[in-house]
Amino acid sequence: MQNAFRRIDQSKTFQLFVIAVILISALTVGAHTYELRPSMESALNIMDMAITIFFLVELVIRYLASDGIRAFFKKGWNIFDLVIVLGSLYPAAGSTIFVARLLRIFRVLRLVSMVPELRVLVNALIKAIPQMGYIGLLMFVIFYIYAAIGSMLFGDINPTLWSDVSISMLTLFRVATFEDWTDVMYETMEVYSLSWIYYLTFIFLTAFIFLNMMVGTILEVMSEEHKLLREEQNPDADTMATSQEIQALHQKIDQLQSTLSEMNKNRH
Known part of the structure; x- marks a missing residue:
């Protein structure tokens, strides 16, 4: 099961889907800043809850794909995502709705942890x-x-x-x-x-x-x-490059030896 979860976590399709959900989450946060009809506001709240549940499931998949709790928390980006997801679980009701929405804004920062270049x-x-x-x-x-x-x-x-x-x-x-x-x-x-x-x-x-x-x-x-x-x-890239350089060096040495032998023959 760990290998299955690891394949899911490392899948490009799954990662692109997570990035898409993060972008949708950013759009929902921006939509809350406009004056919307009650029906639209309810739909956004349902979507926001679904996004939070998805992030929680994605984090569980990443945990099950890692080699134990120590390996999971050894990566700082996992701790970063965990804090953001737990902050998203803050209830958005009554006087706490502003704080909850403020915490949900930081879910956009998960885009940094998902994109290697960022x-x-x-x-x-x-x-x-x-x-x-x-x-x-x-x-x-x-x-x-x-x-x-x-x-x-x-x-x-x-x-x-x-x-x-x-x-x-x-x-x-x-x-x-x-x-x-x-x-x-x-x-x-x-x-x-x-x-x-x-x-x-x-x-x-x-x-x-x-x-x-x-x-x-x-x-x-x-x-x-x-x-x-x-x-x-690509951890084997440096090793492959080194072996190719060594092979090319051996070929040059062989060519040099053959050239020297031909020169000796010509002298005799």
Whole structure:
């Protein structure tokens, strides 16, 4: 029976059907935001209950297809799906209807656990957070230094933008996101003609260097996650590639040996 449930769980048809149900669930959640007739509202509630029961059955099938409770909970995505499905069982009646619908919105996130490519993106983002945290810390230091300098230099020009360090950091965030930053620069250039150096160096550090560092970190982790996904989907691929390379190397050695032997014969 475990093999039968495993074939069902790994079936492409079954997975596509689950994805279709997730999309239908998302549409029902969106439909609840409109003013509908009582009959339509009742039909949506019945459909919502059927979707919740299906998700529960699908989760049971996945559990029966796994090698015991430890193997099931070893995968973080199974825990994620379990929490969402259990949240969907929250009764939608009376004063709790808002909370129940709010919990059902998160069923759309199950699409992430069902599509491997989306799992790769989320896993890469989660694994990149520690490295991005150090980059963010360094960015905060740069923001703080420039904010302190800006508050001392431009505080008298426009106290609304440069009165203290915290306000100056908000202004610098506006500059870093290029939200009318030239207006801020031209205002200070009327008093300090060389203040453009302050803005250009800040933009160069934050918008160009640190942003590219974050993108590079995410891309590096994503390449590792794609490699793990390929190994998971086809674990014998690397072994086959290695054996093919070894076979090709042996053929080249044989050709080289035959060429050397012919050259020796020609010499004699």
